Amino acid sequence: MVNTGDTAWILTSAALVLLMTPGLALFYGGMVRAKSVLNMMMMSFGALALISVLWVLYGYSIAFGDSVGGAGLLGDPLEYFGLNGLMEDATSEAGGLPVMAFVGFQAVFAIITVALISGAIADRARFGAWMVFAGIWATIVYFPVAHWVFAFDGDDVIGGWIANDLAALDFAGGTAVHINAGAAGLALALVLGKRRGFGREAMRPHNLPLVMIGAGLLWFGWFGFNAGSSLAANNTAAVAWVNTLVATGAAILGWLLVEKMRDGHSTSLGAASGVVAGLVAITPACNAVSPIGAIIIGAIAGALCALAVGLKYKLGYDDSLDVVGVHLVGGLWGTIAIGFLGTAAAPSGVDGLFYGGGVDQLWRQVVGAAAVLAFSFVLTLVIGFAIQKTMGFRLTEDDEVTGIDTVVHAESGYDFASLGGSGSTAPLAGQARAEARNTERTLA
């Protein structure tokens, strides 16, 4: 018998989480220059399209099928191929959640994780190569890692090693989603190299109001992400909801404070970034800490990420929209913070170091975080270089300077491009190129 309250909440949460990806498209889209806003948004929409199909075909089965060989590394890809056998109502007499509600809820996690990576490679990745990357990455990185972290042992089902054997706590995806996407972003930024003019030319956000709208939508959708991860409409969901609110508020304050002291100004981009930093950090911890713990996690996340986004200039990698500085750093902090700030009074019921639990939970958190980081970083490097060597990942210099929107998508985001370093000549140059191609075709 289906528990209607739980089911209604989870289906609603799934829709909330889905909205995060278009929200991310706005958040990222506003941050790039006018000449590549559409491509930036298309990378998110491309992930929405492709991953939803792959998830139904075999993604769910790899993530939540019975562990192959009982090793906890990946589920059986054929067990639920095409969601085979999951349409019947298999809930028990006691009541429960239809499997399809869980399938839908987890699908949107896979989508947003892939979309997050795109921020590291703004302005310079061929769209076709991105789509190929998205499919391969989801298949051999995300689906297995989701199995590690989200697949709990069942009556006659063996789940993933991080969730069951290591017993690291990750409520909604600090490891599987944020560390995973952040490490992948770092690897891809290294594979693709810097944008032309990185560090020399002004590459400022072309539309901060879009960024603010996107951050707002992300925050809204994140209530589904975190509070929905209880998989029930219950007390855990309510605790997660409140922690998600207050950690994010504290993170905005933390980010703005660092900016005010370091740069002299508190910026709107800083506030929007603080929103995401706080949400990322509280994601693994929202059922494991008290609301005061959430404030501490959020405030430190905001300050830490505000400092971390400067690293790329010092170390010389072009993580264009700071996937590393926000998602990797914020994800690491949130995941490891459970080892310090976890409290037995919270729904997860585990004391961290500061609550007298010793270092037992702390080392589990560190191992879980490090494993996902290393796995994602190494495999992403391999996938990225393989695509670069075979089909080519990066745009030619010409196309990159002209602007990817006109060259790859044959569109421009706005009727009037501004003069301010955004490539005002892009539409004309694109037109000239299109004419040249047509001429070649005619001649051939």
Added chain:
Amino acid sequence: MKLVTAIVKPFKLDDVKNALELIGIAGLTVSEVQGFGRQRGHTEVYRGAEYQVDFVPKVRIEVVVSELDAARVVDAVVEAASTGQIGDGKVWVTTIDEIVRVRTGERGDDAL
């Protein structure tokens, strides 16, 4: 015939337009432009990275007038656009060889 071109601060556009209407100018053309003079640009900060923005937004006003009106137009623009601060802009006058009203084909002063 003269072309009077003025580069002024954007917020002064209405004042300049009103001043020109008062002295009987029948039409003008406005465009948004960017550039720098002694005012130079300013600094913006995004996620801690500082960017020097060299170009300041300005408004360009163009008025075509008869030779006799040119001096009055320049005076009106200068008076209306002035704040006394760096960055108030410039006004210059150039000579025009020919002018045609597209609708009627009238030429010279008749076309103004």
